[in-house]
Amino acid sequence: MSTISQQMNLFSMTRMALTLGPGLGFLFYLHSTTISARPDVLDREHRVKDVPSYAIKDTYDFVIVGGGSAGAVLANRLSENPYWNVLLLEAGPDEISLTDMPLMFPTLQQTPFDWRYRTEPGEKYCLGLKDKRCNWPRGKVLGGCSVLNAMLYIRGNRRDYDRWESLGNPGWGYDDVLPYFKKSEDMRIDEYREDDYHGKDGYLTVEHFRYHSPLADWFLEAARESGYEIRDVNGEYQTGFTLAHGTLREGLRCSTEKGFIRPAAKRPNLHVSLHSMVEKILINEYTKQAYGVVFNKFGLSKTVYSDREVILSAGSLASPQLLMLAGIGPKEHLEDVGVEVLVDSPGVGMNLQDHAALGGATYLFEPTEEYDDQVCSFQLPKVFSTETINQFTQEKTGPIYWLPECEVMGFVKTKYENQTDDWPDIQYFFASYADNTDGGLFGKKAIGLSDELYSAVYENILYKESFSILTLLLRPNSRGRIMLKDKNPNSQVLIYPNYFDDPQDLRVMVDGAKKAHKIATETPTMQKYNATFNKFRMPGCHDLDFLSDEYWACQAQHVTMTIYHPVGTAKMGPDEDPVAVVDPRLRVRGIKNLRVVDCSIMPYIPSGNTNAPVIMVAEKAADMIKEDWGVLHRYVDSSEQETENENGDDENKNDENIELKTGQRTSAKKELIMQKTPARRDMDYW
Numbered sequence: 001m002s003t004i005s006q007q008m009n010l011f012s013m014t015r016m017a018l019t020l021g022p023g024l025g026f027l028f029y030l031h032s033t034t035i036s037a038r039p040d041v042l043d044r045e046h047r048v049k050d051v052p053s054y055a056i057k058d059t060y061d062f063v064i065v066g067g068g069s070a071g072a073v074l075a076n077r078l079s080e081n082p083y084w085n086v087l088l089l090e091a092g093p094d095e096i097s098l099t100d101m102p103l104m105f106p107t108l109q110q111t112p113f114d115w116r117y118r119t120e121p122g123e124k125y126c127l128g129l130k131d132k133r134c135n136w137p138r139g140k141v142l143g144g145c146s147v148l149n150a151m152l153y154i155r156g157n158r159r160d161y162d163r164w165e166s167l168g169n170p171g172w173g174y175d176d177v178l179p180y181f182k183k184s185e186d187m188r189i190d191e192y193r194e195d196d197y198h199g200k201d202g203y204l205t206v207e208h209f210r211y212h213s214p215l216a217d218w219f220l221e222a223a224r225e226s227g228y229e230i231r232d233v234n235g236e237y238q239t240g241f242t243l244a245h246g247t248l249r250e251g252l253r254c255s256t257e258k259g260f261i262r263p264a265a266k267r268p269n270l271h272v273s274l275h276s277m278v279e280k281i282l283i284n285e286y287t288k289q290a291y292g293v294v295f296n297k298f299g300l301s302k303t304v305y306s307d308r309e310v311i312l313s314a315g316s317l318a319s320p321q322l323l324m325l326a327g328i329g330p331k332e333h334l335e336d337v338g339v340e341v342l343v344d345s346p347g348v349g350m351n352l353q354d355h356a357a358l359g360g361a362t363y364l365f366e367p368t369e370e371y372d373d374q375v376c377s378f379q380l381p382k383v384f385s386t387e388t389i390n391q392f393t394q395e396k397t398g399p400i401y402w403l404p405e406c407e408v409m410g411f412v413k414t415k416y417e418n419q420t421d422d423w424p425d426i427q428y429f430f431a432s433y434a435d436n437t438d439g440g441l442f443g444k445k446a447i448g449l450s451d452e453l454y455s456a457v458y459e460n461i462l463y464k465e466s467f468s469i470l471t472l473l474l475r476p477n478s479r480g481r482i483m484l485k486d487k488n489p490n491s492q493v494l495i496y497p498n499y500f501d502d503p504q505d506l507r508v509m510v511d512g513a514k515k516a517h518k519i520a521t522e523t524p525t526m527q528k529y530n531a532t533f534n535k536f537r538m539p540g541c542h543d544l545d546f547l548s549d550e551y552w553a554c555q556a557q558h559v560t561m562t563i564y565h566p567v568g569t570a571k572m573g574p575d576e577d578p579v580a581v582v583d584p585r586l587r588v589r590g591i592k593n594l595r596v597v598d599c600s601i602m603p604y605i606p607s608g609n610t611n612a613p614v615i616m617v618a619e620k621a622a623d624m625i626k627e628d629w630g631v632l633h634r635y636v637d638s639s640e641q642e643t644e645n646e647n648g649d650d651e652n653k654n655d656e657n658i659e660l661k662t663g664q665r666t667s668a669k670k671e672l673i674m675q676k677t678p679a680r681r682d683m684d685y686w
């Protein structure tokens with residue numbers, strides 16, 4: 001490093017250290033004012049009560065490990081049956097008021113709500129990040145990643161699910177899963193409420209973000225000028241652009257904790273135990289039957305037994321870890337780390353897929369006079385103000401309801417994709433935010449940008465009006481892997497994402513980034529605001545022609561950003577597939593009474609963000625579990641229900657035993673015929 005860049009680096013670090021105090025001061029003031037002025041955010045009445053250790057029973061029908069996106073859905077749906085007792089074990093705490101606020105999205109990472117994973121270093125990715133390792137945030141909180149995520153509601157493409165089915169997974173085609181997307185959804189965007197692709201009676205509320213900057217309109221207009229449709233990308237067609245749809249209720253985050261657990265929190269047959277780190281799945285080595293778990297709560301080890309099933313919903317990193325620790329995994333690897341092999345399951349931890357993005361594509365622009373008194377892009381000194389806090393606490397408006405990281409989203413096809421097909425291979429996040437606009441306080445820390453890169457690329461354009469575009473690879477060919485570090489359940493797994501292992505992934509990314517660049521610089525709308533690419537180059541890419549294909553590829557390999565969607569590490573598949581870990585009913589092969597229900601089971605990553613898909617997976621899994629245990633469950637969709645009502649039937653006729661009265665929901669759209677079914681035990685195991 002030259003002396004000039006060393007000095008720049010030192011200046012940058014000192015400046016950040018000096019601005020950290022006021023930044024954190026803002027957060028503290030916002031948090032404390034919200035507590036006193038916004039009881040609706042705290043929602044004390046509906047919050048879950050952590051079951052104390054002494055009240056935890058010895059045995060439950062179902063023990064769910066992990067209260068994240070999927071686990072929360074299961075806890076609700078399984079405890080709909082009043083004859084079943086359900087225990088949900090979550091390693092983290094409950095949400096807090098800051099997690100509700102869309103603007104706070106990047107500030108939640110690298111905090112105690114985040115497991116703070118980091119990938120192993122590689123030669124082809126994350127080269128501009130600290131130690132050449134990417135940060136992989138994962139929610140350690142009730143609601144899991146749905147509490148840390150960017151709230152973007154995207155389902156993926158019809159073809160994704162048809163492909164899952166074609167691999168030998170009956171019941172997972174698009175026409176089968178669409179009813180479950182609809183079942184979970186409480187669509188509140190007026191124009192989509194009555195549409196065939198959306199549901200309005202589910203627990204997961206979907207809205208537009210309440211606050212937008214003028215850039216949102218410019219982005220949409222630029223996309224239109226580039227020939228793209230503005231449409232519902234969760235509807236009949238996916239290719240096109242849209243104002244972001246968010247998992248939001250009244251403008252605030254609708255995590256699965258808020259959506260699914262709060263309405264069920266008062267059911268007597270559901271126990272939720274927080275701060276409960278599951279360390280071991282108990283499996284009878286002779287019968288190969290799962291019968292409970294060992295977990296640690298506040299330093300005390302506790303064992304609970306399951307009468308029916310243990311369900312792993314600990315996410316794509318921890319579920320394969322717990323399987324491997326229980327002796328279910330690739331034989332050689334288990335032997336290497338000294339775990340006794342129970343089932344040689346070569347697919348556990350394999351098939352890791354993630355959406356990698358090309359980060360750092362920053363554009364400067366000049367707003368015209370009419371925007372003089374407006375916040376255009378997110379600029380920390382303008383947005384972190386008492387006025388913003390007052391708007392939030394007193395008027396329920398303002399930038400706290402904003403997600404500058406993605407105002408507009410697009411799905412496009414590169415030259416490598418069939419142009420007549422509606423199966424885009426690239427997704428864009430058009431952001432009225434860039435890493436220079438927060439002075440490095442949050443984004444830099446969350447991604448893990450190196451000090452050297454930050455000072456070289458951003459220090460000269462600090463707090464200037466800027467936007468950025470994230471280009472994301474929707475269907476990577478590269479595959480990564482999760483491995484155990486050792487036998488200790490508290491050790492984090494080793495993550496090898498292997499981004500760009502297949503060179504075609506880099507080619508697709510480059511073509512996608514160039515298309516985005518055209519939208520950003522060659523459309524009349526963007527030219528009106530003189531949008532230009534940040535001229536300060538990536539260290540490591542200096543020698544390459546600026547914005548040549550090689551330069552874009554180099555940038556992708558330096559600022560490689562996870563879009564936080566790891567999937568596939570315990571994939572489902574038919575018996576013939578030797579690396580399928582679970583069957584199409586999500587039962588772990590070779591073990592009885594053990595299922596995996598979370599992102600791990602996805603054989604291929606969906607073409608879009610993964611929260612809505614995993615919620616769909618959990619909704620469907622809950623029905624499969626009910627079916628498998630002889631509990632008839634029929635979901636009646638709205639049209640059928642209306643006919644029944646016209647015939648004079650009481651719409652709540654089967655609901656008297658079902659405690660669904662908390663929250664805003666009615667359970668009128670369901671008909672549940674519950675019967676007490678005996679647990680199937682092959683032997684007495686304790």
Ligand SMILES: Cc1cc2nc3c(=O)[nH]c(=O)nc-3n(C[C@H](O)[C@H](O)[C@H](O)COP(=O)(O)OP(=O)(O)OC[C@H]3O[C@@H](n4cnc5c(N)ncnc54)[C@H](O)[C@@H]3O)c2cc1C
Nearest residue numbers: 066068069070091144145149150151152278598599609611
């Ligand atoms: C920063 C970020 C931004 C994202 N943005 C979006 C977005 O905008 N839109 C979108 O659709 N998706 C987004 N995602 C991805 C999406 O949220 C996840 O794919 C999804 O939430 C994963 O759900 P899951 O149920 O598989 O796992 P998780 O939600 O991760 O749930 C796993 C749960 O298990 C708990 N757990 C783990 N190990 C143990 C243990 N041993 N004992 C007890 N509990 C345990 C964890 O604490 C966690 O609560 C984002 C994710 C992140 C992290």
